[in-house]
Amino acid sequence: MCNGSNTGVGGDIFATTTDGNGFVFLANGEKPNRFPVIDQTRRKLLSLMNWKKELTKEETQQIPNELKVSLIGNYNDFLYGQGLPTKIIERNNRIYVESPFFQHFKGQKDSELIYLKNGLFKIIDYPNFLKFNITDEKPNSVTLSRDNLNVEIEINRSEN
Structure with a gap:
């Protein structure tokens, strides 16, 4: 993940380290207007893409x-x-x-x-x-x- 901005524009880049999938988005506007849109977009895309890697029961154990x-x-x-x-x-x-x-x-x-x-x-x-x-x-x-x-x-x- 990497993000960046300049006056009036900003965005994020996300990619997996295993299968080459990712997304990029940019938003216009000053920070107080742009940040909530970027945050909501990022969370929604991550949820939709379901990038969670599940651990199998064979990999885990109960913590003492x-x-x-x-x-x-x-x-x-x-x-x-x-x-x-x-x-x-x-x-x-x-x-x-x-x-x-x-x-x-x-x-x-x-x-x-x-x-x-x-x-x-x-x-x-x-x-x-x-x-x-x-x-x-x-x-x-x-x-x-x-x-x-x-x-x-x-x-x-x-x-x-």
């Missing part, structure tokens, strides 16, 4: 309760590096990541965090795998990985 408890909390942004508040919450015995980015791009404030059989985590509609590094029953960093790229990010719990 002690691991789940250690992850739940408020954090600095470890997904996009923009400093926005990020939360891991529990709802209906499942865990979710809340981020303003999910609200902006997907139109919903959270996305489910799935525990995989290889010990990694996957957030629905997020491209990277996550491996939380835990010390003294608290995560202190997360390694984001995709293909051959691995980046370790220090994470801190916040009071919010």
